[in-house]
Amino acid sequence: MTDWIDIAALDDIPQRGARVVKTRQGCVAVFRTAADEVFALDNTCPHKQGPLAEGIVHGSAVTCPLHNWVISLETGLVQGNDEGQVATYPARVEGGRILLDTTFLQARTAA
Amino acid sequence: MTQNIIVIGAGMASGRALEHLFDAGADVNVTLFNAEPRGNYNRIMLSPVLAGDKTYEEIVTHDAEWYEANGVTCRFGERVASVDRAAKTVTAENGDVLPYDKLIFGTGSNPFMIPLPGHDLDGVIAYRDLEDTELMMAMGPQNKVVVIGGGLLGLEAAAGMAARGVDVTVVHIMGHLMERQLDEAAGYLLRKALVDKGITVLCQANSKEILGHDGKVRALLLDDGTELPCDLLVMAVGIRPNVALAAEAGLAVGKGIHVDDQMVTSDESILAVGECVEHNGAIFGLVAPLYDQAKVAAQTILGEEAAFVQKELSTKLKVTGCDLFSAGDFADAEGREDIVFRDPGRGVYRRLVIEDNVVVGTVMYGDTADSGWFFGLIRDKTDIAEMRDTVIFGPAYQGGAPVDPLAAVAALPRDAEICGCNGICKGTIVDAIEGGAGDLTAVRAVTKASGSCGTCTGLVEQVLAVTLGDDFVLPGAQPICGCTDMTHEDVRRMIKSQELKSMDAVWQECAWKTRDGCHVCRPALNYYLIADWPLEYLDDPQSRFINERKHANIQKDGTFSVVPRMWGGITTPDELRAIADAADKYDVPTVKVTGGQRIDLLGVKGEDLPSIWADLNDAGMVSGHAYSKGLRTVKTCVGTDHCRFGTQDSTGLGIKLEKALWGSWTPHKLKLGVSGCPRNCAEATCKDIGVVCVDSGFQVGIGGAAGMDVREVERLIDVETEEETIVVIKAMTQLYRENAKYLDRIYKWMNKVGLDWIRERIADPAERDALAARFDLSQTVYQKDPWAEHAQKKAAIYRPVANLTLEAAE
Numbered sequence: 001m002t003d004w005i006d007i008a009a010l011d012d013i014p015q016r017g018a019r020v021v022k023t024r025q026g027c028v029a030v031f032r033t034a035a036d037e038v039f040a041l042d043n044t045c046p047h048k049q050g051p052l053a054e055g056i057v058h059g060s061a062v063t064c065p066l067h068n069w070v071i072s073l074e075t076g077l078v079q080g081n082d083e084g085q086v087a088t089y090p091a092r093v094e095g096g097r098i099l100l101d102t103t104f105l106q107a108r109t110a111a
Numbered sequence: 112m113t114q115n116i117i118v119i120g121a122g123m124a125s126g127r128a129l130e131h132l133f134d135a136g137a138d139v140n141v142t143l144f145n146a147e148p149r150g151n152y153n154r155i156m157l158s159p160v161l162a163g164d165k166t167y168e169e170i171v172t173h174d175a176e177w178y179e180a181n182g183v184t185c186r187f188g189e190r191v192a193s194v195d196r197a198a199k200t201v202t203a204e205n206g207d208v209l210p211y212d213k214l215i216f217g218t219g220s221n222p223f224m225i226p227l228p229g230h231d232l233d234g235v236i237a238y239r240d241l242e243d244t245e246l247m248m249a250m251g252p253q254n255k256v257v258v259i260g261g262g263l264l265g266l267e268a269a270a271g272m273a274a275r276g277v278d279v280t281v282v283h284i285m286g287h288l289m290e291r292q293l294d295e296a297a298g299y300l301l302r303k304a305l306v307d308k309g310i311t312v313l314c315q316a317n318s319k320e321i322l323g324h325d326g327k328v329r330a331l332l333l334d335d336g337t338e339l340p341c342d343l344l345v346m347a348v349g350i351r352p353n354v355a356l357a358a359e360a361g362l363a364v365g366k367g368i369h370v371d372d373q374m375v376t377s378d379e380s381i382l383a384v385g386e387c388v389e390h391n392g393a394i395f396g397l398v399a400p401l402y403d404q405a406k407v408a409a410q411t412i413l414g415e416e417a418a419f420v421q422k423e424l425s426t427k428l429k430v431t432g433c434d435l436f437s438a439g440d441f442a443d444a445e446g447r448e449d450i451v452f453r454d455p456g457r458g459v460y461r462r463l464v465i466e467d468n469v470v471v472g473t474v475m476y477g478d479t480a481d482s483g484w485f486f487g488l489i490r491d492k493t494d495i496a497e498m499r500d501t502v503i504f505g506p507a508y509q510g511g512a513p514v515d516p517l518a519a520v521a522a523l524p525r526d527a528e529i530c531g532c533n534g535i536c537k538g539t540i541v542d543a544i545e546g547g548a549g550d551l552t553a554v555r556a557v558t559k560a561s562g563s564c565g566t567c568t569g570l571v572e573q574v575l576a577v578t579l580g581d582d583f584v585l586p587g588a589q590p591i592c593g594c595t596d597m598t599h600e601d602v603r604r605m606i607k608s609q610e611l612k613s614m615d616a617v618w619q620e621c622a623w624k625t626r627d628g629c630h631v632c633r634p635a636l637n638y639y640l641i642a643d644w645p646l647e648y649l650d651d652p653q654s655r656f657i658n659e660r661k662h663a664n665i666q667k668d669g670t671f672s673v674v675p676r677m678w679g680g681i682t683t684p685d686e687l688r689a690i691a692d693a694a695d696k697y698d699v700p701t702v703k704v705t706g707g708q709r710i711d712l713l714g715v716k717g718e719d720l721p722s723i724w725a726d727l728n729d730a731g732m733v734s735g736h737a738y739s740k741g742l743r744t745v746k747t748c749v750g751t752d753h754c755r756f757g758t759q760d761s762t763g764l765g766i767k768l769e770k771a772l773w774g775s776w777t778p779h780k781l782k783l784g785v786s787g788c789p790r791n792c793a794e795a796t797c798k799d800i801g802v803v804c805v806d807s808g809f810q811v812g813i814g815g816a817a818g819m820d821v822r823e824v825e826r827l828i829d830v831e832t833e834e835e836t837i838v839v840i841k842a843m844t845q846l847y848r849e850n851a852k853y854l855d856r857i858y859k860w861m862n863k864v865g866l867d868w869i870r871e872r873i874a875d876p877a878e879r880d881a882l883a884a885r886f887d888l889s890q891t892v893y894q895k896d897p898w899a900e901h902a903q904k905k906a907a908i909y910r911p912v913a914n915l916t917l918e919a920a921e
Contacts, residue, residue, distance in 0.1 A: 023916060059627060065656065070629075
C-alpha cells in the first residue's frame with residue numbers, strides 16, 4: 001500500500017540541488033536533477049554521515065560534501081571504489097508538486 | 112572452514128600480518144586484544160608527532176572502519192590474563208574465555224627502566240606509546256626535561272621537545288652518542304648538531320639518583336654530584352621483549368619468544384611476530400624485519416610455504432637537520448680496513464669498513480643521499496676492487512659516465528620504506544605495479560603509498576619509472592576530470608577564444624562526456640566563467656562546494672563555522688560584544704581565534720545561519736569569506752601606531768588592501784600579510800602575497816604558503832608608496848585570476864609560468880594598470896556581502912522543505 005503525500009512545489013528545490021524533509025527518524029534529502037527528476041534518500045553518507053543534501057548534484061548522482069563519495073540517486077549505491085548504500089524512498093512529481101510515499105518513510109525505523 | 116584467530120597486541124607487526132591475511136582473502140574470524148586503548152598505529156612515527164610534524168590521526172594505520180570492514184572483533188584497552196594451550200583458549204581480564212585455532216603473539220616490548228632510586232616518581236616516563244608522547248608534547252619553553260639515553264629513541268625524544276622550545280638535557284653513559292650505530296667521529300658531529308639545536312648533551316655521565324619533591328620528579332643527580340633540575344624525566348635506554356604472558360603459558364622463551372623460520376613458537380598453534388620475538392638468537396627493533404615476519408606469519412597461517420630470513424639492517428635518525436645513516440658492521444677487527452672521507456667545513460663524514468674488498472659496514476653523516484647505493488654494496492657483497500679509489504665518493508663517480516638518477520632508487524632493497532606515513536616498503540609498491548597499477552593514482556589506491564602527507568610522491572614515481580621501464584610515462588597534462596579529455600588550460604583558452612559565457616556553452620563546445628559535469632569540473636568552470644566574464648556570466652550556486660554555496664565552513668558533524676570580517680585584524684569592543692552575544696544566542700560551542708587574526712564561531716546549526724548572520728550584519732560586520740576560494744584575510748602587525756620598530760602604517764595598509772580586495776573570487780584561497788618592518792610579526796613572508804614595510808617603501812613578495820607546503824615568498828617588486836602597493840597587488844591578483852588553474856595556489860602557478868613572466872607583466876605600467884582596471888570592474892559585481900543577501904532573500908533554503916515529524920506521530 002502506498003500513501004503519497006504532497007511535500008512541496010518542485011520549484012522549492014533548485015535544479016541540481018536538494019532540500020531536506022524532517023521526519024521522526026531523521027532527515028530525508030530530496031534531490032532535483034537538471035532533468036527535473038526527483039529522488040529521496042537518507043540524508044546520510046555511509047562513510048562518515050556527511051549531509052548529502054549539501055552535496056553537488058550531477059547527472060543522477062550526488063557527491064558527499066565531506067569526503068567526495070559519489071552516490072547514485074537512483075539506487076543509493078556508492079559509486080567507484082568505495083562501498084556502501086544509502087536507503088532510497090519512492091518520490092515523484094505530479095503537476096509541479098513533489099510527492100513522497102509516507103508508508104515507506106514511516107517504515108524506515110532502525111529495523 | 113573458518114579459522115578462529117586471536118591476536119594479542121595491536122602493533123605494527125600484528126597489524127601488517129592481519130592485512131596480509133585479509134588481502135589474501137583468508138577465511139578467518141579475528142579477535143584483536145590490545146592493552147593500549149586504541150588500534151594499530153605507526154609507532155615509529157611518534158617522533159614526528161612529538162616534533163609537531165604530524166598528528167596522531169596521520170599515523171593511524173588501521174581505523175575503526177577497516178576493522179569493521181574485515182570483521183575484526185576489537186578488544187582495545189583489555190589485557191589477556193592467561194592462555195590455556197591444552198584447551199586452546201585465552202582468558203580475558205574480565206573472565207571471558209575464547210577458543211582459538213591459531214594464536215598470534217604480538218606483545219611487543221617493554222621499555223627498560225633503570226632501577227635508579229626514584230624511578231617510580233611521578234614524571235618519570237619511558238618513550239613508548241602515545242601517552243608518553245602526549246606528556247612530552249605538554250612541555251613548553253617554561254619546562255626543563257632530562258632524557259637518559261643517547262640512542263635513537265632518546266635523541267628523537269630530545270630533538271622533538273627541543274623543537275617545542277623545551278630546555279632539554281641528554282644524559283648518556285657512553286663516550287659518544289648512538290655508540291651502537293655510530294663511530295666516535297660521527298657521534299661527535301651529531302653531538303655538535305644537537306647542541307646547535309639548543310640541546311645540552313652530557314656524555315660519560317653516570318646517573319645516581321632521581322630526586323623528587325611531594326612524590327614528583329624534581330631533578331636528576333649524577334654521581335659527580337651534578338644536579339640537573341627537571342619537570343619530566345624520560346628514560347630511553349632500551350627495550351626488552353615482552354614475554355611474560357608467553358612464559359606463563361609455557362612457551363619456549365629466551366630473550367624473546369622463540370620462533371622458527373615460519374614464525375611458529377614451540378607450540379604449533381601459536382605464532383609470534385615483532386619485537387617480542389627471538390629468532391636464531393636475534394631480537395628486533397626496526398620496522399623492516401617486523402614487516403617481513405608479519406608476511407611470513409600470514410603465509411604460515413594460510414598454509415603457504417614461507418621462511419623468515421634475517422637481513423642486513425640500516426638505521427636512520429628521524430631528527431630534522433641531522434642527516435645520519437648507518438648500516439652493517441663497523442667494529443674494528445683483524446683484516447678490516449677503513450676508508451674515511453671527512454669535510455668538517457660542510458659537516459660531512461663518511462666511513463666505509465672493508466673486508467676482502469667487500470663493504471661490510473658504513474656510517475654516513477651530513478650527506479646521506481647515496482646511502483641506498485652503499486647499502487646495496489653491503490647487501491649484495493659487491494666486489495669493489497675495481498672502484499676502490501673512488502668508491503667513497505658515491506655512485507656518481509663510478510665509471511666516468513653520469514649515473515642514471517634512478518639508479519639510487521633501483522638500488523634500494525625491497526624492504527626499504529618509501530612511505531613513512533603508511534609504512535609501505537618498496538617491495539609492496541613494486542608488487543602493486545607488477546599487478547597492474549600503472550600510475551601514481553593506481554599505486555595510491557592499491558597500497559596507500561604517498562596517499563597521506565604526499566612527501567614521498569617523487570620517490571613513488573621513481574619506483575614506477577624503475578619498475579615499468581620504457582612503459583612509464585611521466586604524468587603529462589591531466590584532463591580536468593572524467594567528464595572531458597581537455598586540461599584546465601585547454602578549457603580556459605576555449606572560454607576566452609570562443610567567448611563561451613555559460614556552462615552549457617562549455618559543455619557543448621568542448622564535447623563534455625556527461626550531462627552536466629561532476630563535482631570536480633563544475634566548480635572549476637563556474638570559477639573560470641566568473642573570472643573571464645564578470646558582467647555577463649551568472650554565478651551558479653549549484654556548482655559551488657557547500658562552503659561557498661552557504662557562505663560558511665562545513666564541519667565534520669554537518670554544522671558550520673562562521674567568521675565575520677575584521678579588517679586588517681582590527682576590531683572594536685562593540686564588535687566583540689556583538690560576536691559574544693551571537694555566540695550566546697545561537698549556542699555556539701567553540702569560539703576560536705584563527706591563524707589569520709579573525710574570530711571563528713564553530714558549531715553553528717545550518718538552520719541558524721541566516722539569523723546569526725543577520726545579527727552580525729546588524730552590528731556592522733560582513734562575511735569574512737573564510738570558506739572561499741577568494742580573498743580571506745590580510746594579517747597585519749601594529750606598524751607605526753604602537754611599535755618602536757615599525758617603519759610604515761602596516762595596519763592601515765592591511766585595512767586598505769582588505770577593503771579593496773574582499774569579495775573577489777580567485778583560483779584558490781588567497782591570504783595576505785603586511786608586516787611593518789623586517790621583524791615580520793605578521794608573518795607576511797609565508798602568505799600568498801606578502802608586504803614587508805621598510806624605510807624606503809614596500810617590498811611585495813608572492814608565492815608563500817604555510818599549509819601542505821611551507822614556502823617563503825619570492826620578491827616580486829619594491830615600490831615606494833602605499834597607492835602603488837595597492838595597484839600592484841590588485842594587478843597581481845587579477846593576473847593570477849586570469850591565468851591560474853583552479854585550485855592552484857599562487858606558488859604552484861608561479862612554478863609553472865615562472866616568476867620572471869609575472870614580474871614583466873607587473874613591472875610594465877600599462878599592463879599593470881590594465882590588469883588593476885579589470886580587477887576593479889569585476890569588484891563592481893562581486894564585492895558584495897553574501898550574508899546580507901542570503902539572510903534577506905534566501906533564508907528559506909536553509910530550512911527543511913517540509914516537516915513530517917507531526918504526521919508521522921499520528
